[in-house]
Amino acid sequence: MDVSGFVEDWRADGVGGVPYDPRLMLVTVWWCVHRQIRSPQQMARQCRESVSLRMVWRRGRVPSAASLRRFLTGHRTGWHESWCRCWPHVTRRV
Numbered sequence: 001m002d003v004s005g006f007v008e009d010w011r012a013d014g015v016g017g018v019p020y021d022p023r024l025m026l027v028t029v030w031w032c033v034h035r036q037i038r039s040p041q042q043m044a045r046q047c048r049e050s051v052s053l054r055m056v057w058r059r060g061r062v063p064s065a066a067s068l069r070r071f072l073t074g075h076r077t078g079w080h081e082s083w084c085r086c087w088p089h090v091t092r093r094v
Contacts, residue, residue: 020063025071027056028063040068 031053032043047053047062057063063071 020067020071022071022075024056025063025068028053028068029072031056040065040072043068 028043028047032038032046035046037043037046044063044065044067047057053062
């Protein structure tokens with residue numbers, strides 16, 4: 001999947017917070033949403049406690065609830081592009 005919309009909004013210089021890789025953040029959000037976890041606090045807890053997400057965040061530097069909240073509310077370009085690409089596949093299954 002093309003994540004260029006998320007990468008465009010990502011500041012690698014660290015200004016505005018710890019620069020988490022947008023691909024890892026996207027995997028984390030999708031994993032949590034698939035399991036009916038929508039709260040950034042619960043997502044952050046899962047990053048620390050779930051074996052699957054601990055494998056994604058190998059170095060033990062997991063995102064905080066505030067970082068996940070910023071990722072969810074920001075990145076308008078990335079969310080729009082991923083939604084437009086995924087929606088045709090979702091509607092075909094239904």
